[in-house]
Amino acid sequence: MIIAFIQRAIVQGIPLLFGSTGEILTEKSGNLNLGTAGVMYVGGISGVIGAFLYESSVETVNPVLAVLIPILACILGSLLMGLIYSFLTVTLRANQNVTGLALTTFGVGVGNFFGGSLIKLTDSDLPSITLTQTSNCFKTTIPFADKLGWFGDIFLTYSFLAYVAIAVALAVSFWFNRTRSGLSLRAVGENPATADAAGISVSKYKYLSTCVGSIIAGFGGLYYVMDYACGIWSNDAFGDRGWLAIALVIFAIWRPNMSIIGSIVFGGLLIVHNYIPGLSFSGQELFKMAPYVVTILVLIVISMRQKRENQPPASLGLSYFREER
Amino acid sequence: MSNNAKAVREPLFHIAKRDAMPFWKSWLVRILSVVAALVACAAVTVLLTGENPIQVYVTMIDGAIGTERRIWSLLQNTAMLLCVSLAVTPAFKMKFWNIGAEGQVLMGGLATAACMILFGDKLSPPLLMLVMIITSVLAGAIWGFIPAFFKANWNTNETLFTLMMNYIAMQIVSFFTYKWSVPKGSGQIGVINANTQAGWIPALGGKAYLLNILIVLALTIAMYVYLKYSKHGYEIAVVGESENTAKYIGINVKKVIIRTVILSGALCGIAGLLLVSGTDHTITRHTVAGRGFTAIMVSWLAKFNPVFMILTSFLIVFLQKGATEISTIFGLNDSFSEIITGIIIFFIIGSEFFVNYTIKFREKEANK
Numbered sequence: 001m002i003i004a005f006i007q008r009a010i011v012q013g014i015p016l017l018f019g020s021t022g023e024i025l026t027e028k029s030g031n032l033n034l035g036t037a038g039v040m041y042v043g044g045i046s047g048v049i050g051a052f053l054y055e056s057s058v059e060t061v062n063p064v065l066a067v068l069i070p071i072l073a074c075i076l077g078s079l080l081m082g083l084i085y086s087f088l089t090v091t092l093r094a095n096q097n098v099t100g101l102a103l104t105t106f107g108v109g110v111g112n113f114f115g116g117s118l119i120k121l122t123d124s125d126l127p128s129i130t131l132t133q134t135s136n137c138f139k140t141t142i143p144f145a146d147k148l149g150w151f152g153d154i155f156l157t158y159s160f161l162a163y164v165a166i167a168v169a170l171a172v173s174f175w176f177n178r179t180r181s182g183l184s185l186r187a188v189g190e191n192p193a194t195a196d197a198a199g200i201s202v203s204k205y206k207y208l209s210t211c212v213g214s215i216i217a218g219f220g221g222l223y224y225v226m227d228y229a230c231g232i233w234s235n236d237a238f239g240d241r242g243w244l245a246i247a248l249v250i251f252a253i254w255r256p257n258m259s260i261i262g263s264i265v266f267g268g269l270l271i272v273h274n275y276i277p278g279l280s281f282s283g284q285e286l287f288k289m290a291p292y293v294v295t296i297l298v299l300i301v302i303s304m305r306q307k308r309e310n311q312p313p314a315s316l317g318l319s320y321f322r323e324e325r
Numbered sequence: 326m327s328n329n330a331k332a333v334r335e336p337l338f339h340i341a342k343r344d345a346m347p348f349w350k351s352w353l354v355r356i357l358s359v360v361a362a363l364v365a366c367a368a369v370t371v372l373l374t375g376e377n378p379i380q381v382y383v384t385m386i387d388g389a390i391g392t393e394r395r396i397w398s399l400l401q402n403t404a405m406l407l408c409v410s411l412a413v414t415p416a417f418k419m420k421f422w423n424i425g426a427e428g429q430v431l432m433g434g435l436a437t438a439a440c441m442i443l444f445g446d447k448l449s450p451p452l453l454m455l456v457m458i459i460t461s462v463l464a465g466a467i468w469g470f471i472p473a474f475f476k477a478n479w480n481t482n483e484t485l486f487t488l489m490m491n492y493i494a495m496q497i498v499s500f501f502t503y504k505w506s507v508p509k510g511s512g513q514i515g516v517i518n519a520n521t522q523a524g525w526i527p528a529l530g531g532k533a534y535l536l537n538i539l540i541v542l543a544l545t546i547a548m549y550v551y552l553k554y555s556k557h558g559y560e561i562a563v564v565g566e567s568e569n570t571a572k573y574i575g576i577n578v579k580k581v582i583i584r585t586v587i588l589s590g591a592l593c594g595i596a597g598l599l600l601v602s603g604t605d606h607t608i609t610r611h612t613v614a615g616r617g618f619t620a621i622m623v624s625w626l627a628k629f630n631p632v633f634m635i636l637t638s639f640l641i642v643f644l645q646k647g648a649t650e651i652s653t654i655f656g657l658n659d660s661f662s663e664i665i666t667g668i669i670i671f672f673i674i675g676s677e678f679f680v681n682y683t684i685k686f687r688e689k690e691a692n693k
Binding site for chain 2: 289
């Protein structure tokens with residue numbers, strides 16, 4: 001039962017890991033993208049639209065294309081969202097909070113709208129969006145995993161996107177701490193004026209990190225639909241996971257490698273109420289509060305301890321304009 | 326000498342801050358951006374439905390004000406959104422990014438619902454109403470006070486803090502909806518006191534929502550006066566513009582932050598009261614329906630001016646109603662209205678750039 005719990009916690013955690021890695025990358029450039037919830041919806045629905053169009057246009061599904069098309073669609077969709085956000089906040093210096101919230105409204109709207117209207121819009125005769133074939137291609141796992149006992153169960157039974165999530169988180173973490181361009185990015189997030197004076201192009205870094213961050217976050221939506229939900233899109237099923245991903249950023253104190261562990265903890269907190277015997281419905285609801293309470297505690301503790309390396313990027317949430325001081 | 330000048334490469338254009346634009350000009354820019362946004366929305370609608378653009382606008386207007394019922398619903402929704410927007414405004418003016426209005430309203434609503442359920446048949450109507458007002462204001466204020474306390478003392482990031490408080494509020498409401506559900510275990514409370522109507526905000530002249538709307542109007546005027554003419558309003562503006570200036574002239578910044586956010590939360594509590602006792606007569610975790618977030622955009626679009634907020638909240642609700650009508654008629658999902666809202670806000674946010682900045686192109690060589 002413990003093994004099953006860990007497995008389910010990891011599966012719950014992977015979308016959050018994608019989301020928080022993307023958001024950390026974005027926030028390190030000083031952009032507080034509150035639109036992540038929307039971006040993840042758009043990433044998910046773009047993948048669904050791609051897969052839906054592909055599945056309904058061919059007789060037999062080619063596994064390679066079935067994976068590639070949704071991935072490309074997802075990248076395109078979330079890239080567009082990232083571009084909207086960076087154009088408004090970086091080029092037009094709009095307020096980041098307002099832009100992010102508008103992006104969430106827009107993104108969740110797009111997700112639910114196409115989720116609810118795709119069949120009508122394409123004049124298809126299918127009763128619902130059920131992409132089982134595509135989902136099966138996504139869920140291909142390592143064939144010998146179940147022969148390795150508990151080790152295989154815990155570490156090897158996931159689909160490839162789960163490993164991509166962990167690899168991306170590690171890569172981003174490495175990039176922040178071990179490369180020159182990563183250092184430049186952190187400089188932009190801490191003090192854009194200084195970075196600008198040092199010859200770093202602030203706009204370029206902000207654009208790039210926001211757009212790449214959005215793409216990574218979008219994958220969280222894709223993973224959720226194709227893997228967790230078995231290719232079935234239902235409106236609002238994705239729920240508050242986008243906001244939870246933002247919470248995870250704080251929990252991981254802006255470190256992608258920490259958010260790997262954090263995502264599993266959050267995933268566990270999300271489902272722990274199923275494993276406590278004799279819990280009433282109302283008690284379950286109280287347990288679902290846990291991830292948010294934990295996040296607030298972390299937020300309070302880091303602000304009280306004032307340790308330099310644990311603080312949010314100093315210019316987080318502020319647009320940079322060179323002539324302003 | 327001219328060679329030296331050429332060696333310095335000047336970019337094609339650069340962005341400079343503009344002097345304050347004349348009032349009418351800045352509003353012209355904003356109105357133009359709304360018009361552009363409406364065109365973009367129509368384009369999207371036409372793309373998705375294949376209807377001609379004029380028909381799209383006609384359908385939208387019909388959806389918003391087609392019947393007397395729709396007009397009342399439009400006014401009521403505008404009033405509710407306006408009320409939440411008013412609530413978040415003082416905090417924003419102080420640059421305290423309270424995105425927890427959703428949770429604060431919900432807590433106010435929960436307090437109201439609790440009074441209606443627990444005391445509905447025990448207290449006389451005026452006394453019940455009084456208890457409801459006090460508890461809902463308190464609940465909202467407490468929900469605002471918690472993040473403000475940590476912000477004032479330890480500079481804890483309020484955006485993220487208030488955001489998390491929303492979800493805690495939602496789970497608390499879920500907890501109580503299971504606890505008080507009718508029938509037991511259904512997870513829904515249903516209409517509270519449907520027979521006795523105890524704790525309902527009474528209908529005025531047969532119009533169920535009239536009293537709500539009047540209350541919000543009164544609040545709007547009060548908030549306008551508070552922000553513009555009171556000492557508190559002045560202190561809020563100074564803290565918002567520059568905390569150091571505020572300290573220098575002897576404003577107790579900590580006190581102002583906590584006091585303002587408590588006020589903000591208390592007003593959110595009133596919004597919760599109006600929603601539960603004056604509109605839905607029940608509570609679910611989705612009672613606030615995203616108004617806490619939309620309110621932030623409404624308040625910001627109106628430049629924190631309560632009177633302009635009447636306009637901006639009306640615009641947003643009008644579009645939402647219109648877009649919902651379009652999606653009903655064409656059998657599309659009603660999230661269409663969220664897409665439209667998003668597009669409109671993108672345009673208006675973008676237009677602020679042209680109010681505040683100007684683009685200067687490289688001067689021609691010949692001019693030198």
